[in-house]
Amino acid sequence: MxxxxxxxxxxxxxxxxxxxxxxxxxxxxxxxxxxxxxxxxxxxxxxxxxxxxxxxxxxxxxxxxxxxxxxxxxxxxxxxxxxxxxADTTPDRIPELGSNQPPLTDPSGESELSAQGAQLIQQAGVSDLQWGAFMPGVPDVTLFPHKIWSRLQNKHWRRSRPELLTYGDAGGYLPLRAAVADYLRMARSVNCNAAQVIITTGIHQSLDIVVKLLGEHGDSAWVEDPCYWGTRSVLNSLGIKPVAIPVDAEGMRMRQADLLQPPRFICASPSHQYPLGMVMSLSRRRMLLEYAASRKVWIIEDDYDSEFRYGSRPLASLQGMDRHERVLYMGTFSKTMFPGLRIGFLVVPEALAGAFATGVSELYRGSQVFMQAIMADFMSEGHFASHIRRMRLLYAERLQLLQAAIAHHFDERITLTGGEAGLHLTLGLPAQCDDLAISRAARAAGIVARPLSRYYMSADSAHNGLLLGYACVPNEQIGPAFDRLANIIKAHWRC
Ligand SMILES: Cc1ncc(COP(=O)(O)O)c(C=O)c1O
Structure with a gap:
């Protein structure tokens, strides 16, 4: 018509x-x-x-x-x-399609996804809630010294500095790279100079760039089983096959069959295994380093929260023990500062520093230079160190409160791991206790209790349990929130 x-x-x-x-x-x-x-x-x-x-x-x-x-x-x-x-806007003719073509769009959108895209979405581990009892891995951002941050920010806005408002230098803002190098040498015994430090938007991007620059589609990567869901997601999305390596009290435990098939990458969290919390033993570390050197394998070290170690001094990084330049070290400000900052750092072997700086620039055009400048000042003026000190004391207190709340409800038959460091505890549950069901019921009651079994590669190897983050829960809410969770666990315990 x-x-x-x-x-x-x-x-x-x-x-x-x-x-x-x-x-x-x-x-x-x-x-x-x-x-x-x-x-x-x-x-x-x-x-x-x-x-x-x-x-x-x-x-x-x-x-x-x-x-x-x-x-x-x-x-x-x-x-x-x-x-x-x-006007005549008739498009140029395109060749006719045959008669039995499938519809061009699928209303659910699912069949439009590539195989890798579908896998990413189906196995997504990211939570829809990022705050409150007992969200793991999230620091207490309400206590961030925002007045100091805003003073430093204003200082930069007062002066007109085009270099902070344009695309960043390859590798990141140099004073921040230097401050991170100083910090890592001193606090984490990382062997590095500023040129080896590449500023990224966090560990996800660091892993992404490492795999893009050093991996080929179809390569394999050993991952700890269980491991951080983000590691598997980034690897899968880039066509790298994760191979599950079980962990025991000493960290990754390679079997003979594994050792006979060297992967391209070994992804590990040696200072604080995620999510179980153990520290990789010295002999396993040495073995991994020797293996990586002799088989030309890259070790990707995820050092996401080592600043928060209670009782003993933080342990040195694996990178610091490496004599053959096989380790790529990834760190983040998500836990020490706040996750929304989206700044992390990657330390690469000297010979690869130039390539990585160019790669990050070429693919992502760097990241927020202005924020990097504020972060550099925040570190060089000593605020970073004092914020960590203050939060460490607070998190140690919250950890104790959570441990006491758990002890109030459950006897020693319940296993707790990860109580020496980090921002969460892992509470082990008996095999007949469905952690997914508990997690769902807790979520309905407004509590995040992430199911441990979801962090394993397959249901066969999975153990049941709950990850309980305490860092972002105010002291007075820990007990009452755990009381509610304990009732939910007990209701499922009988099943
Ligand atoms: C083990 C582990 N690695 C990496 C990350 C993410 O780090 P980023 O925020 O720097 O991407 C997390 C966040 O929870 C983590 O738990």
Missing amino acids: RIASLTDFLLMRIERGAGGTPLNRQIYQAIREAILSQLLPAGWQLPSSRDLARELGISRNTATYAYEQLIAEGYLETRTGAGTFI
């Missing part, structure tokens, strides 16, 4: 009255839609803007504005002395 009178057509479409879409916009949209749905054919002549305005009872300006916008976007054309016409 074609439109006989543009005025009648528009009278049915436009709505007058305060508060809605402006009239000129409504006219523009109605004509545009009519052209796209072929109600107005190419070559059709429109009334002059003066006639249209009079017939619709609107101002001439309103009609002119709508026409001008449509002319600017190519829907209408003016012919000198003749008037305004619908």
